[in-house]
Amino acid sequence: MAKAEATTAGASLTLSDVDRKLLIEYVFGHRMAPIQGLLEQHGLAKSGKKEELKERVTKALDDGTIAAEALVAHLDHVEGWGNQHVYLYKSPPGEQKTWKKHVDVIQKLTDAGAEHLFNQTRPLVLPDEPTLSTVEWTIRRVRFVWVEKREWEMRLEDEDAEEDGILYKAYLPQVARGIMAFDWNLVSGEAALMIQRLPSGEQYDAIRADYEAELEKFIDIENFTRVRARRAIRKLEKAAEVLNRKVDHETRSGGKASFTSKGRKTDAYADKDLKKSRDALGGQTISILGNFYFRPKAKRLDRNIHIKVYSKDQRIAIFGECTEEEVTYVLSRIRQHSK
Numbered sequence: 001m002a003k004a005e006a007t008t009a010g011a012s013l014t015l016s017d018v019d020r021k022l023l024i025e026y027v028f029g030h031r032m033a034p035i036q037g038l039l040e041q042h043g044l045a046k047s048g049k050k051e052e053l054k055e056r057v058t059k060a061l062d063d064g065t066i067a068a069e070a071l072v073a074h075l076d077h078v079e080g081w082g083n084q085h086v087y088l089y090k091s092p093p094g095e096q097k098t099w100k101k102h103v104d105v106i107q108k109l110t111d112a113g114a115e116h117l118f119n120q121t122r123p124l125v126l127p128d129e130p131t132l133s134t135v136e137w138t139i140r141r142v143r144f145v146w147v148e149k150r151e152w153e154m155r156l157e158d159e160d161a162e163e164d165g166i167l168y169k170a171y172l173p174q175v176a177r178g179i180m181a182f183d184w185n186l187v188s189g190e191a192a193l194m195i196q197r198l199p200s201g202e203q204y205d206a207i208r209a210d211y212e213a214e215l216e217k218f219i220d221i222e223n224f225t226r227v228r229a230r231r232a233i234r235k236l237e238k239a240a241e242v243l244n245r246k247v248d249h250e251t252r253s254g255g256k257a258s259f260t261s262k263g264r265k266t267d268a269y270a271d272k273d274l275k276k277s278r279d280a281l282g283g284q285t286i287s288i289l290g291n292f293y294f295r296p297k298a299k300r301l302d303r304n305i306h307i308k309v310y311s312k313d314q315r316i317a318i319f320g321e322c323t324e325e326e327v328t329y330v331l332s333r334i335r336q337h338s339k
Contacts, residue, residue: 015068015124020061022124023068026177027075028054031321034078042066076122080145080179080194082322085204085315088227088335089191095223096186105137112217122147122177130180132214140187144215146180182215191224192331197317205313230311232337233287241333242292243304244268247278249285256288257281264293287311300329309334 015023027035028050035053036046042065044056060066099105109115120134128149136143159170184191195207215221236242244267246260259278261268269275290309296302305326306319316334318327 019124020068023071023075024054024058024061026079026124027057027071030078034074034323038066038071038074042070072121072124075177077324078321079122079177080181080196081324081327082318082320083197084194084327085197085317086195086331087193087208087313087315088229088331088338089193089221089224090227091184091189091191091219091224093189095220096184096189099137099142099184099186099219100139102137102139105135105142108218109135114218124177130178135218140185142184142186144182144218146211146214148178148180180211182211184219190335204315208313226314227335227338229309229314229316229334229338230287231339232334233290233309233311234283235337236290236292236309236334237287239337240295241297242294244291245293245306246289246291247287248289249281250288251281251285257285294330294333297329301326305330307334 027038032050032053035057039046039053039056039060042060044060044065046053048056057066057071061068061071099108106115106118109118114132114135117132117135119136122133122145127147130146130148132144133147134145136145155169157170161168161170178196179194180196181194182191183194193208193211195204195211198204212221233247237244237247243265244259244261245264246258247268249257249259251257257277259268259274262271269278288311291307292309293304293306294301295304305322307330308317308319309315310317316331318330322330
């Protein structure tokens with residue numbers, strides 16, 4: 001993990017051509033709905049295909065209809081929520097009190113050699129390794145944010161070509177900001193380490209330990225209590241607020257039972273035979289995986305949010321791009337069910 005460095009690529013009113021291009025690409029790497037909302041806020045038409053919207057936003061940025069700061073602020077708002085693997089924590093009251101005063105926060109950052117990161121703008125030109133790039137602070141909340149360059153290739157089957165008996169497969173290089181964050185509510189003491197989903201691999205628990213070691217430079221993370229998210233699996237399995245896509249259990253003898261619905265829109269226990277089998281097991285098993293969809297709820301969720309809860313390392317995965325409000329609500333429900 002790289003050392004903290006100051007980067008101010010997006011902080012100025014004037015962007016370089018490289019920064020301008022990166023900003024547009026990063027914004028349009030996200031869902032259409034937030035982009036349409038941004039256009040509507042600035043009195044611009046929101047209809048059309050993604051490429052049409054991209055041209056519209058680019059023109060608006062060029063002529064000043066949308067300021068660079070507004071686009072950067074929009075990007076910072078939509079990034080880092082969803083497509084995350086999350087670990088939940090609770091801080092002791094004494095620890096969070098030491099982050100309530102501006103002067104104390106500046107001193108903590110200074111002691112760690114990171115005072116230049118206080119409320120710093122997230123960089124557009126990205127480091128190859130995760131780099132602590134800003135410590136976003138208010139009296140109610142502190143958020144440590146690491147960024148890195150994420151590169152991958154998107155398959156374009158329609159562009160494949162064959163020449164002299166050789167098949168050439170087409171891929172389009174993609175670049176995006178990878179966001180990892182430690183989000184700490186200084187009022188409630190609730191905190192979450194959010195690791196953006198990796199292209200491959202499942203070494204999230206080892207990555208969690210690495211970020212906790214980085215956080216020790218600023219806070220006594222070892223004094224925080226890890227939330228036992230696995231407790232939520234059994235309670236959520238019975239809750240009307242979720243749809244059971246798949247729930248895995250382990251017996252005392254080490255055997256495993258899995259209950260899977262026939263489709264994403266159907267609850268596993270809508271199948272009467274599965275329901276009878278689950279009831280027969282009763283409470284004599286250990287819940288090891290919960291694959292759920294949180295259902296829409298008035299004023300809180302207006303669509304299904306897909307999550308998984310992993311018993312082994314108390315990890316929560318949130319799939320698909322989400323808003324901060326959606327993630328905050330879902331995590332609050334998991335916390336409640338983890339008690």
